[in-house]
Amino acid sequence: MKRSVLDLWVGFFVAIGIGALLFLSLKVSSFSGIDQKNAYTVSARFDNIGGLKAKSPVRSAGVLVGRVTDIRLDAETYEALVEMRIDSHYVFPADSFAAIYTSGLLGDQYVGLEAGSDAEKRLADGGNIKKTQSAVVLEQLVGQFLFNKAAEGQDTP
Amino acid sequence: MSRVVDLLRFLGGQVVNRVWRLGRASRFFLAVLLKSGAALLRFPLLLREIWFAGVLSLIIILVSGLFVGLVLGLQGYEILQRYGSAQALGTMVALSLLRELGPVVAALLFASRAGSAITAEIGLMKATEQLKAMDMMAVDPVARVVAPRFWGGVISMPILAMLFSSMGILGGWLIGVVFLGVDDGAFWSSMQASVDFRYDVWNGVFKSVIFGVAVSLIAVFEGYDSEPTAEGVSRAITRTVVTSALAILALDFVLTSFMFRGMP
Structure with a gap:
């Protein structure tokens, strides 16, 4: 095979390789969404985090604003301590409310942030969200439902 | 009694032979790396x-990729629509x-398409004493013949x-969206x-680089180490394909276990 033709083929090969990389990066995948450098960390305590994991999304009004970075158990209060990085484009009042929701019936769990009304104090880096609501655990719900049903049955003989 | 001794001797010989070849392959790898500057x-x-x-290898990779995607699309749709989540x-x-x-099947195809060809080429060069002739002319066959083939494989694989x-x-899209009616927007x-770029795409590319190194090294080593006869070359080619396949699958398990563990 002549040299020039060979060069052409290798060039074609590398070019479609780059094309594949572009396709995979632009059309197929997304970057984690949150620019880790322009973000601030806040923490929140929950009684029960259900199935929340590191890298789970943090959403406000359904819009992705951050990601959970770390989950630990506080050894003294036995509460779950959840740390999350939030994009610094979004600033929340200090009395915002964090709850753990499930996307869809069987979907992954995420942290939902609802903005508070404090116009002066803002959540800053290292801040703490005071008002939280735990994840809904299906077993507890079913248990409560059965308990209520049993109680009803006793009331009406 | 002597049969037992023979069996033990045979097994021991096999083990020692394998370890000896592993050592040779490692030293060969080092030599290729050291002499690859010129290549x-x-x-x-x-x-x-x-x-x-x-x-x-383009044709076989592209066509197999398309068909694997088509099959994944069909099977995935069949399973997912039972749970009403065909958009996933x-x-x-x-x-x-x-x-x-992607990385594993491409590497298996690469080993059988290109790896075997590299082994055959180097093995035949050895059998026809071309490598010795180069040595006589003070051309290092490892730098001139082996290193370029090794790096060609390593670059091509990812x-x-x-x-x-x-x-x-694209195959999955063709089956899912065009033929089975999954919503185009939901699909993408x-x-x-x-799919996260760094976590999924980049780890896959990294895997394929490792497979490229493994397959290319096995191919050039088996060729360079083959017996210089027709039978020896044919055996070396078989060994290339078998060892490459085993190495790819074993490496894949190891890489997966520390790339994709404990993450959502």
Whole structure:
């Protein structure tokens, strides 16, 4: 095979390789969404985090604003301590409310942030969200439902 | 009694032989790395090997990728629509291709298409004493023959794996969206939402680079180490394909276990 033709083929090969990389990066995948450098960390305590994991999304009004970075158990209060990085484009009042929701019936769990009304104090880096609501655990719900049903049955003989 | 002794002797000999070859292969790997400076600088030499290993493998990689994607699309749709989540088809096809099937199947095809050819080429050069002739002319055969082939394989492998994954995703799209009626927007957006570039795409590319090193090394080593007879070369080619396949699958398990563990 002549040299020039060979060069052409290798060039074609590398070019479609780059094309594949572009396709995979632009059309197929997304970057984690949150620019880790322009973000601030806040923490929140929950009684029960259900199935929340590191890298789970943090959403406000359904819009992705951050990601959970770390989950630990506080050894003294036995509460779950959840740390999350939030994009610094979004600033929340200090009395915002964090709850753990499930996307869809069987979907992954995420942290939902609802903005508070404090116009002066803002959540800053290292801040703490005071008002939280735990994840809904299906077993507890079913248990409560059965308990209520049993109680009803006793009331009406 | 003597039969038992013979058996033990045979087993021991086999084990010692394997370990001996592993040691030789490691030393050979080091020698290739040390002597690859010239191979990387002599661009035409490298270009020919990329053409030989990469361009000539294009057809088989693209066609197999397309068909693997088609099958994934069909099977995935069949399973997912039982749970009413056929829109997640894009996610399933993309993740299984990028993380596992792309790098692994492309490497298996590469080993049988290009790896065997490299072994045959070097083995025949050895059998016809071309390597010895080079040595006589003070041309180092490892630097002139082996290193360019090794690097040609290492460079081609990730490109081929990415092409395989891309073709597979297009195949899945063809079956899912065009033939089975999954929503086009949902297919791509659910895929984008759950495929992370660094975590999924980059780890897949990294895997394929490791497979490229393993397959190319096995191919050049088996060729260089083959017995210089017709039978010896044929045995070396068989060993290349078998050892490469085992190495790819074992390495894949190891790499997966520390890349994709404990993450959502």
